[in-house]
Amino acid sequence: NAGVTQTPKFRILKIGQSMTLQCAQDMNHNYMYWYRQDPGMGLKLIYYSVGAGITDKGEVPNGYNVSRSTTEDFPLRLELAAPSQTSVYFCASSSGQNLYEQYFGPGTRLTVT
């Protein structure tokens, strides 16, 4: 049972480039989330999903897109990367029975220069 996995662990992007951060979970959780954590700050919710085919915006969705075609995968797409998107990105999941206990992946550290 791998839990929540994220790839890549690190990435450096140039301004204007695009990339997809991958997230997968093997716990059959319906709920999945993407957060970003800037230095010295708390986690901020970017997007979340309550099941395959259903996504919704969180607190800071601008500059990002998501899709949820399967229960297991929840990729986060960055289009036209900007320096303000330099951050650590965490993916998380939770079950319908216990929404409040989120399981987090190890994070992806992204630098945009």
Add this chain to the structure above:
Amino acid sequence: DQQVKQNSPSLSVQEGRISILNCDYTNSMFDYFLWYKKYPAEGPTFLISISSIKDKNEDGRFTVFLNKSAKHLSLHIVPSQPGDSAVYFCAARVTGNQFYFGTGTSLTVIP
């Protein structure tokens, strides 16, 4: 606008003593509160939660207290152990499954 605030960036405590981490919030629509623990280079891990209709929840060495009138919650760790040294995040949920996190408190437990 930070809806969940942790005003103490760091806390040091002797091993065996009590650690008290504090959190304040502004949104009265929060219905659930949580504490997460985070080690460097890892994702946060869930510690304990409390519903807004309760004022205390206990799990082993960890107890969370909620004071709704003051919009304040606290996490008590007794006794503190060196392995508890980590960053602790307070979080809160509004209906619709949106979670808001505080900025974290770095706890150091001194052996």
